[in-house]
Amino acid sequence: MKDLGDLKYFLGIEVARGRSGIFLCQWKYVLDLLTETGLLDCRPVDTPIEQNHKLAEYPDQVSTDRARYQRLVGRLIYLSHTRPDVAYAVSVVSQFMHNPSEAHMDAVVRILRYLNTAPGKGLMFSKHNHLEVSGFTDADWAGCITDQRSTSGYFTFVGGNLVTWRSKKQKVVARSSAEAEYRGMAHGVCELLWLRNLLRDLGFKPKQAMKLHCDNKAAIDISQNPVQHDRTKHVEVDRHFIKEKLDVKLIDFPFVPTEE
Template identity: 75%
Template sequence: MKTFGYKQSNSDHTLFLNRRKGKLTALIIYVDDMIVIGDDQEEAKKLEDYLSSEFKMKDLGGLKYFPGIELARSEEGIFLSQRKYVLDSLTEIGMLAWKPADTLMEQNRKLGEYLNQVPANKETYQRLDGRLMYLSCTHPDIAYAVSVVSQFMHSPSEAHMNVVYRILSYLKSTRGKGIMFSNNGHLEVLGYTDADWAGSITDRRSISGYFTFVGGNLVTWRSKKQKIVARSSAEAEYRGMAQGICEMLWLCNLLKDLGFKPKQAMNLSCDNKASIDIAHVQSSSTLQTQTC
């Protein structure tokens, strides 16, 4: 790609960009599949011919399906879902006839290591957990639950497997849902963070979560256990804010590579007053980070 005049993005090394006469052509790679997008049809055709001369490839036309992700276009925007992937996952493990669940987990349910319980099949557990991780691409609502069950892949028990089944049952009732991307007339970047203090009953570490919007569209989200034990809820929330800031700076650099540098401050929201006060003391612009 570099030989052909494309520039590799520093924000995402699978993304290659080419600008010509004010137009942009982008190619992004996932294993041995790729997507070409842009407003320069002539350059896109040249790229296709060049790649075809280097190795065997097949043009599948307009993007409708990309490894497990379905794409539909309408006047309202672009809709991403994984309906077929959900159904295939349920069929594989014989859950297609199971009753759908309305919720992901029991309220306030905390999972730990249960040495006195019957061990679950590790290979099956890890395979299902991997599928759930991929389903998180269009289901941000399962991100927290998946991050919880992923902590026990080394030694799953019956209780952990039951939660995995519960998540899959929930996905059966929400299989048609997904993510909508619409043109809202702006590219404002917003971030939201949260954390639960000492949420893990195993090691007392907290779990942080964040999600970000670009132009009014949800683009990234994550739920992950923090690396150290926080001594207070304020510390846990503050560390969560730091992770959110890192994500927003990454988004800023990616937008800059694409030629859409944010023109205004990026706003980060947090619901912990103590953490916000600490941030303001350290920097007067913490919650409105400077644009790149």
């Protein structure tokens, strides 16, 4: 074995240490990607994907180079390890790997143009003198044009630092916005429980209930109401799972307004 000193670069991820904390980024990885695609001098855009986009598979779509598309999306998936701001956009374009069109390729190019605004953006880990575990969850209802499935997402904090995040299309069609939000909450609860167990194995057991913030009051009411009714029968397993964690005070659901 050989001591190489403090970690500075590993598998495309750059590590910088200072008094304020530890900073992770993939600056060189982004520049190499932009140089390879010829977009180093392109005009940047403010967002990685269009709001209310209509990306889907259409019968009359114009096909594009599938190998190139898969290679670019694969590199963007690896980049999202330190760039949570592109996680949703990358999860959308990765759904069309088997049959990409020119519109899908344009969406990938838009992500690259967005990266050109700040290629050195990354994650900052600072000391906040606590190890509280918390998270935020949200979902769009029937956001996918093709199959009307919803997309749920969450991100979690440990000690005030962002540690995990995910954006994923749900496996079943939700019949209401509350159901879509509730399924998203179930995914967030699973992630918080995993983090809690990991911290316990490391010797840092959380001393208070973990907070999972949600902007849907109906979903919060369902989680706290043990009475079954029409809005809950489609999420029966998730409802019992979440209620069990609420009863033992492992988790709490504070409401946060959508504007925040």
